[in-house]
Amino acid sequence: MKTIIILGDGMADYPIPELGNKTPLQAAHKPNIDRLAALGRSGRLATVPPDLPAGSEVANLAVLGYDVHKVYNGRGVLEAAASGVPVQADDLAMRCNLLCLENERIKNHSAGHISTPEAHQLIEALNSELADDRIRFYPGVSYRHILVIKNGNAKLKLTPPHDVPGTLWRSVVPQSSAPEGNETAALLNDLILRSQEILAHHPVNLERIKNGKDPANSAWFWSAGKRPQMQTFQEMYGLSGAVISAVDLLHGIGVYAGLEVIHVEGATGLSDTNYAGKTAAALDALKRVDFVYLHVEAPDEAGHEGNAKLKTRCIEDLDQKVVKPILEAALASSEPFQIAFLPDHPTPCSTRTHSYDPVPFVIFTPGTIPDAVSRYDEFSAEAGIFGLIHNGEFFRLLYP
Numbered sequence: 001m002k003t004i005i006i007l008g009d010g011m012a013d014y015p016i017p018e019l020g021n022k023t024p025l026q027a028a029h030k031p032n033i034d035r036l037a038a039l040g041r042s043g044r045l046a047t048v049p050p051d052l053p054a055g056s057e058v059a060n061l062a063v064l065g066y067d068v069h070k071v072y073n074g075r076g077v078l079e080a081a082a083s084g085v086p087v088q089a090d091d092l093a094m095r096c097n098l099l100c101l102e103n104e105r106i107k108n109h110s111a112g113h114i115s116t117p118e119a120h121q122l123i124e125a126l127n128s129e130l131a132d133d134r135i136r137f138y139p140g141v142s143y144r145h146i147l148v149i150k151n152g153n154a155k156l157k158l159t160p161p162h163d164v165p166g167t168l169w170r171s172v173v174p175q176s177s178a179p180e181g182n183e184t185a186a187l188l189n190d191l192i193l194r195s196q197e198i199l200a201h202h203p204v205n206l207e208r209i210k211n212g213k214d215p216a217n218s219a220w221f222w223s224a225g226k227r228p229q230m231q232t233f234q235e236m237y238g239l240s241g242a243v244i245s246a247v248d249l250l251h252g253i254g255v256y257a258g259l260e261v262i263h264v265e266g267a268t269g270l271s272d273t274n275y276a277g278k279t280a281a282a283l284d285a286l287k288r289v290d291f292v293y294l295h296v297e298a299p300d301e302a303g304h305e306g307n308a309k310l311k312t313r314c315i316e317d318l319d320q321k322v323v324k325p326i327l328e329a330a331l332a333s334s335e336p337f338q339i340a341f342l343p344d345h346p347t348p349c350s351t352r353t354h355s356y357d358p359v360p361f362v363i364f365t366p367g368t369i370p371d372a373v374s375r376y377d378e379f380s381a382e383a384g385i386f387g388l389i390h391n392g393e394f395f396r397l398l399y400p
Contacts, residue, residue: 001365003229003291003398004282004326008318009056009061010300010347011131012359012378016308020033023217024312024349025360029088030264030319032327035339037376040364043386045394047345047359054354055160056300057223059344064257065395066230067236068141073225074154074225078252081265085138087227092152092184094224096145098122098216099161101196106169109161110143112214115271118204119143122216127244129198130191137219140248142269147191147221155181158222162304163228163353174221188221195219201218237399242277242285245295261288270299271314280284283329286337290305297321303347311349327364336366340398342374363397 011025016082047059052068057075057398061068076094078086087093098119111119123139131137138146146178164172174188196218199205205215233239243254244262246269254261264281266274273296278371282294296318300310321339329336342361345354360381362373370387386397 002286003340004286004319004330004337005063005293005340005342005398006322007228007293007295008294008299008315008341009062009297010303010313010345010354011068011315011318011343011356012346013303013308014309014348014350014351015344021313023378024308024315026113028312028315028319029374030315032319032322032324033315033341033376034193034374035131036076036323036339036364037162037362037380038374039370040339040362041371041386042360042381042384043359043371044384044388045361046356046388046390048354048356053160053223054356055223056344056354060114060250060253060295062251062391063342064124065392067392071228071230073228075105075223075249076146077225077227079140079144080148080249080252081255082137082248082251083138083140083146084397085146085148086149087148089227089299090151092149092154092224092226093223094147094149094158096147097161097220097222098143098145098199099218099220100214100216101169101218104160104165104168104170105253106165106172107214108165109220111216112208114143114214116141116217116291117284118208119145119216120203121204122199122390123199125296127200127218128196131192131267132241135187136189141246143216144248147189147219149184149187152187152224154222154224154226156185158188158224160222161220165352166305169218181246190223192219214284216232223358224254230256234258239291239399240289240291241291241293243293243295244285244298245293246273247295247297248386250293250295252305254293259293260285270301271310271317273298273379275317279322279325283326299343303349304352306349306352308349330364330366336365338365338398342394346378360384361386361394
């Protein structure tokens with residue numbers, strides 16, 4: 001049986017007064033997602049163990065069936081793989097955000113979703129002033145970039161900036177978690193301070209300020225790690241697969257998992273992403289691989305912005321532009337395929353960061369008797385036949 005997994009990043013939430021004390025999933029008009037729930041079988045999945053970061057890097061590995069305690073080694077090294085950044089065994093790779101500071105606080109984690117061409121100019125400036133034989137910045141997409149430190153130590157306490165909007169930045173700077181991490185932590189703090197000096201008067205930022213946009217006035221480092229040791233899907237399950245996403249994290253997981261990484265023109269990771277193009281690419285890929293992992297970032301970004309109405313609209317777009325055509329294709333196909341639908345983690349609008357709460361999921365397998373759940377949301381899924389499952393168990397429901 002072939003499979004498409006549709007993942008709406010950060011889609012789950014808490015009830016919101018603005019939405020009549022409903023979650024965005026409850027408030028959204030989503031007839032196709034609800035139809036999927038009525039045809040399929042539901043449950044809840046705890047994607048992130050309490051001793052690991054509640055981030056997409058851990059959660060997506062768990063959805064894909066990996067034992068996250070064995071394979072998780074930071075987000076930065078996964079994104080490095082997506083960009084073809086060379087990471088040697090003794091290298092420490094980490095995520096480098098370009099973010100906006102205002103009045104000594106982290107205003108946002110994305111510098112107002114700075115454009116990729118603007119960001120590349122800033123990364124070039126940082127390399128010009130700060131790079132040497134040990135340190136190098138690698139440009140990515142929008143605010144998401146990579147720093148690699150040769151012989152860096154991973155014994156660090158690093159704070160994801162999307163977890164602490166509004167916080168005094170000096171209160172969450174890099175720290176060591178053990179004495180051997182002291183030197184690397186001091187190096188990162190120095191790079192943050194020097195980046196602020198370089199970026200403050202860069203022409204890109206002066207132009208952004210002139211146009212009323214947030215400047216990218218600081219680099220910020222988080223999720224550091226060494227190269228992970230991961231089996232491919234062929235080795236674990238004997239399956240071929242593909243991943244479709246707008247974000248480097250998922251591309252990097254795809255590289256290490258041995259999946260075909262498919263880039264879709266116009267896939268932005270925001271609410272203006274090319275839903276139709278990603279859907280067409282998923283259906284096309286299913287002709288040649290066993291499963292497709294179709295990742296949509298937009299709901300997560302809306303959650304980080306605390307924008308409940310936008311998050312609701314992102315779910316409605318996902319319903320009409322992704323779930324509807326894929327469900328119709330599955331029902332009409334001479335060789336039906338199964339569909340799974342879920343978030344990786346909640347990104348509640350009230351907190352603007354990820355949470356550890358279980359997420360609702362539904363699996364529609366043609367020919368299987370559905371359970372009694374007829375709607376898809378955080379609370380309806382509690383009555384699902386699968387109950388509450390953990391970590392790598394979800395993928396094994398698809399391929400027992």
